[in-house]
Amino acid sequence: MSSWYTLLGEESPLTRSVDGFMPRAAQQQMAEAVARTIGEHDRLIVEAGTGTGKTFAYLMPALDSGKRVIISTGTRHLQDQLYNHDLPVVRDALEAPLQTALLKGRANYLCLHRLEVTVGEGRQRTRQLHSDLELIRAWSGRTRSGDIARLADIPEDSPLWPRVTSTVENCLGLECGLYQDCFVVKARRAAMDADIVVINHHLLFADILLREEGFGELLPGVDVIIVDEAHQLPEVASLFFGVTVSSYQLNDLVRDTRVEHLREAGDMADLPETAQQLETALQAFRLALGTGDRRAPWSEIATDRPVVKALQGLKTVLAGLVDWLALAAERGKGLESCWQRGKALAERLDLLLEMPAGEYVFWFETRRRAFRLNLTPLDIAPGFSKSLETLPDTWVFTSATLAVSSSFSHFAGRLGLEDASTLQLDSPFNYQKNALVYLPPEMPAPAESGYTRAVVDTARDVLEASQGRAFLLFTSHAALQEAAALLEDSVNYPLLVQGTAPRSDLLEQFRELGNAVLLGTSSFWEGVDVRGSALSCVIIDKLPFASPGDPVLQARIDAMRAQGKNPFIEYQLPQAVLTLKQGVGRLIRDIDDRGVLVLCDPRLRSKSYGRVFLNSLPDMPVTRSIDAVHEFYAGINCTVTAG
Numbered sequence: 001m002s003s004w005y006t007l008l009g010e011e012s013p014l015t016r017s018v019d020g021f022m023p024r025a026a027q028q029q030m031a032e033a034v035a036r037t038i039g040e041h042d043r044l045i046v047e048a049g050t051g052t053g054k055t056f057a058y059l060m061p062a063l064d065s066g067k068r069v070i071i072s073t074g075t076r077h078l079q080d081q082l083y084n085h086d087l088p089v090v091r092d093a094l095e096a097p098l099q100t101a102l103l104k105g106r107a108n109y110l111c112l113h114r115l116e117v118t119v120g121e122g123r124q125r126t127r128q129l130h131s132d133l134e135l136i137r138a139w140s141g142r143t144r145s146g147d148i149a150r151l152a153d154i155p156e157d158s159p160l161w162p163r164v165t166s167t168v169e170n171c172l173g174l175e176c177g178l179y180q181d182c183f184v185v186k187a188r189r190a191a192m193d194a195d196i197v198v199i200n201h202h203l204l205f206a207d208i209l210l211r212e213e214g215f216g217e218l219l220p221g222v223d224v225i226i227v228d229e230a231h232q233l234p235e236v237a238s239l240f241f242g243v244t245v246s247s248y249q250l251n252d253l254v255r256d257t258r259v260e261h262l263r264e265a266g267d268m269a270d271l272p273e274t275a276q277q278l279e280t281a282l283q284a285f286r287l288a289l290g291t292g293d294r295r296a297p298w299s300e301i302a303t304d305r306p307v308v309k310a311l312q313g314l315k316t317v318l319a320g321l322v323d324w325l326a327l328a329a330e331r332g333k334g335l336e337s338c339w340q341r342g343k344a345l346a347e348r349l350d351l352l353l354e355m356p357a358g359e360y361v362f363w364f365e366t367r368r369r370a371f372r373l374n375l376t377p378l379d380i381a382p383g384f385s386k387s388l389e390t391l392p393d394t395w396v397f398t399s400a401t402l403a404v405s406s407s408f409s410h411f412a413g414r415l416g417l418e419d420a421s422t423l424q425l426d427s428p429f430n431y432q433k434n435a436l437v438y439l440p441p442e443m444p445a446p447a448e449s450g451y452t453r454a455v456v457d458t459a460r461d462v463l464e465a466s467q468g469r470a471f472l473l474f475t476s477h478a479a480l481q482e483a484a485a486l487l488e489d490s491v492n493y494p495l496l497v498q499g500t501a502p503r504s505d506l507l508e509q510f511r512e513l514g515n516a517v518l519l520g521t522s523s524f525w526e527g528v529d530v531r532g533s534a535l536s537c538v539i540i541d542k543l544p545f546a547s548p549g550d551p552v553l554q555a556r557i558d559a560m561r562a563q564g565k566n567p568f569i570e571y572q573l574p575q576a577v578l579t580l581k582q583g584v585g586r587l588i589r590d591i592d593d594r595g596v597l598v599l600c601d602p603r604l605r606s607k608s609y610g611r612v613f614l615n616s617l618p619d620m621p622v623t624r625s626i627d628a629v630h631e632f633y634a635g636i637n638c639t640v641t642a643g
Helices: 025-040 054-064 076-094 112-120 127-140 183-193 201-212 230-240 247-264 270-288 305-331 333-353 381-388 409-415 451-466 477-487 503-513 551-562 567-584 610-615 626-634
Strands: 043-048 069-073 100-102 196-200 224-227 243-246 294-297 360-367 370-377 394-399 421-425 435-438 470-473 495-497 517-520 537-540 595-599
Touching: 025 043, 025 054, 025 394, 025 421, 043 054, 054 069, 054 076, 054 224, 054 394, 069 076, 069 201, 076 100, 076 196, 100 183, 112 127, 112 247, 196 201, 201 224, 201 230, 230 370, 230 394, 230 409, 243 247, 243 333, 247 270, 247 305, 247 333, 247 370, 270 305, 270 370, 294 551, 305 333, 333 370, 360 551, 381 409, 409 567, 435 626, 451 470, 451 477, 451 537, 451 595, 451 626, 477 495, 477 517, 495 503, 503 517, 537 567, 551 567, 567 610, 595 626
Parallel strands: 043 394, 043 421, 069 196, 069 224, 100 196, 224 394, 435 595, 470 517, 470 537, 495 517, 537 595
Antiparallel strands: 243 370, 294 360, 360 370
């Protein structure tokens, strides 16, 4: 094992390939800890503040170890950054003859069978869809990877993509006539042969569950698993250890049944009629759930007569379709796949309706014409801990936001990692010099009706000093829309509002304009990297406590109270602190960045728990004076004290 003061110090081989590479003590410390963890087959949790250089800090020892490593990320952006940039840089610097592979979820790869089926359907609903389908068909003959991200001419949210990519449910597997040419199969084969594999958290858990059933492909031969953006892991785990039935899954089954019927069993006249009955039953059930968007416990509607009647109708029609598909399954592999999917969905629906008590919460969600029924575990630690028993011994969990007031107990407890080693590394950036926290005085209570107007009034004062160049982050869409309306004609800077364009387009406009004001909710609180003066201010409206009306949160609160625990202190507060740290992390992204963080919520001063939030942030000067904000932006050297 090499010395990390050599590999990441003044004489680091990275100096040849990374412009401006500079030794960082925190980076060296993290690399040393990762190397020790790999050598001792241990588990390590690392919070590495912004600017630590955590990617190189785990890649260098991972590649130097000679072990077979999986690196799991939370976002596709980081996955691509790791595989296409950081990993080759480190591999070349170490002159390590290692084979690497990138593996995404199957929805990211073109499915040749489903493309063939979609083309065979004939004319599309619009000329644009027809034109896009022709582009995809032409590209299918040129691409080697089938990664749909490479076909930038078609928007990510195009309705064509779900029709020409596969899911676990609708994949024909070995029975597919195009199996040998399958892009997903090729990608997984490459991953099986690689020394270093970059995946995402959803794939990691999919493989964990498959392995528990005896079918896992990637994990058996792996020595080390490194989890970046580890703060997202508990929520992803909740999805995979739970059960879901959605209108999307059922409508997809209806569509594929119709298509495969025409291809393989056109003489079975009753089959499409039964599929139509399921589509009608889905619409009736969605209507029974009420209009508008809603998230609520199933218990709130479980005895409503319209819901009970519509659900029974849905179950009956689904069972009828499954029976028909059982008869049709011998006609072809497509119909056999539909039969298997229908059976699985019917069994899942029965499991949901058994409503296990205590350990799970049964809840539903509606959006426009869609619905989801969910069974979510209240505690994922037992399931995750059990999975770890059959997985590699060596794990590294890292993120910029894992600790609350220097404690990892919340994150470790949620995943059952209480025995893991921990390391907290502060950001090397000079927050004392380059940043300022402004706590506006005389703000109303967040629950008051005029609160968002007060936030906007505060924002106007700050934006005058910052000359735009700001993110306004909100904890609700309602507050965002109200603020957008109030600011529309009252700021002299370009106003960009989440929902008016794709996130990537808004960020590109924000960078190019240089003085814009961007309003966003949850999707802009993390995973957004704007370096330089274009982002010089982050304004946060409220402390990001999860909505008390969320059915999963409420069930978790009730369960913790029944166990004699304090859910606010042990769960709600730590979660809010970690979310706030993500939002704050948007401000200073590079060594020369300067900016003001505006925290509007008066509870930071009026409530005792406010100190927990402030103690968890980087060490920055704090002021309650708008004059100090103006002086900061004017570059005046002034001493700022908490006031």
